Amino acid sequence: MSESKALGRWKGRLSAAALVLSLGASQALAQAPVPTTIALPAQSLLFAPVYIAQEQGFFRDRGINAKIIYVAGPGVINAMLGKSADFTLISGGIQIAAAARNQTLLAIANTQNRFTTDIVIREPVAQKLGVSASADVMTKVRALKGLTIGVDAINGLPHSFLRFLAIKAGMNPEADLTITALQPPAMVAALKGGTIDAMVFSPPFSLLAVKEGGIRWISGPEVQLPELKSFPYNVVLVRPDYCDAEKARCQGFVAALKDAIALMKSDPGASLQALSKSFNKMEPDILKASYEVFAPFAQSDMKLTGAMLENVIAFDRISGIIASEAKLPPESALYSTAFTP
Structure with missing residues (x-):
């Protein structure tokens, strides 16, 4: 083989190798976890699925780089509407109260179906x-x-x-x-x-x-x-149009929480170990006792139902959090089952 042909073949191999590396780098960038902010109203074991999903890498596995921020109580609604956060978890009662004030957020999943207050x-x-x-x-x-x-x-x-x-x-x-x-x-x-x-x-x-x-x-x-049976105690909320533009991220977020709840049901030891990182200043006996309160009511399928919506609206009207005559958006604007099939 002549020197010029050998050199040409060698350059061709280098170009092919460079192309493979370039494609690999592009795919890696495309699959890099997307920064996503989660607003929580307090640090509580109620949000155990979030902490477990973060510590166990379930969010990262679904392409989400999760950051948790705290905004006291119903303030998370304003954080969501102001786009300071992409997801929040809070009682369905707070969601309905906000909707009565024309601050509508969409529930796409529910992590717990009973009151543990x-x-x-x-x-x-x-x-x-x-x-x-x-x-x-x-x-x-x-x-x-x-x-x-x-x-x-x-x-x-x-x-x-x-x-x-x-x-x-x-x-x-x-x-x-x-x-x-x-x-x-x-x-x-x-x-x-x-x-x-x-x-x-x-x-x-x-x-x-x-x-x-x-x-x-x-x-x-x-x-x-x-009104407290089959209750949306801890719903996952997004802005009304968020999942239209970020369908994969919404699917991944719900799937990561499902993975966390599955771990809570199957391996309490591993779940507690993960939680101990987020609650490292909590006494182990209090952490364990708190976990044992929430774990039985963690909802494995994370489903939302019409009955849950009826119960939480009745709860809000009875408690006076919304007026008895308050008008609310239609069901389709309040909750979606697209992410909990």
Whole structure:
């Protein structure tokens, strides 16, 4: 073979190799995880699927580079509408309340189908009430009359839960209860210090309050009221048109949470290990106890149904979070089953 032919063949091989490398680099760039912001209303084990999906790499496996930010209570709605976040998880009750104010977000999945909000009361206060620990829920609710009670945000989920129970018990929550808004760690401290008589929140903070001497007065799963069964307790929300433009990202986000919930059901040890990274300052016994509250109610199929929507709208109207005559967008604007087939 002549020197010129050998040189030409060698250059051809180099060009082919360069093309393969170039295509590989382009594919790698195309598959690189996309930065995605998730707004959460608080750091809570309620959002265990999010933390597990992040720590276990389930988001990254689905092409998502997740960043978590915290915006207190219903403030996540404004963060979403202002495009500071791409996804949020919050109670369906908050979603409906926002929709009644023309702040409509679309629910594409639901991670939990029962209330796990607790009411914790100071032990000295409970002793003065003279109500048995085995009393029915409505009797315990009526015993709260006249107390000062902490919630994380006015018109947030804990506040709406308290109002709902009070109205169901025949009380006037505005006149019969004194409400004060505090961040969860401050609520625990205020309860211990006697600044408030009771607090409404979910684990781990409700369990921390019990550990500090409080009494778990009412536990969400104990409340057997029709509106709270099959309830969209923790929905995944997006802006109305977001998934039209980002269908793959929405599919990947829901799939990653499904993977996390599957791990919660099959391997509590691995799930707790993943959560310990996000909650590294939490005492292991509180972390485990909190996980055991949420895990049974994590919804494996993440489905949303018309019955759930009816229940949450009834809950909002009864609790007064929305007016009884408030007009709402059509179902198709409030929830989609496209991502939970």
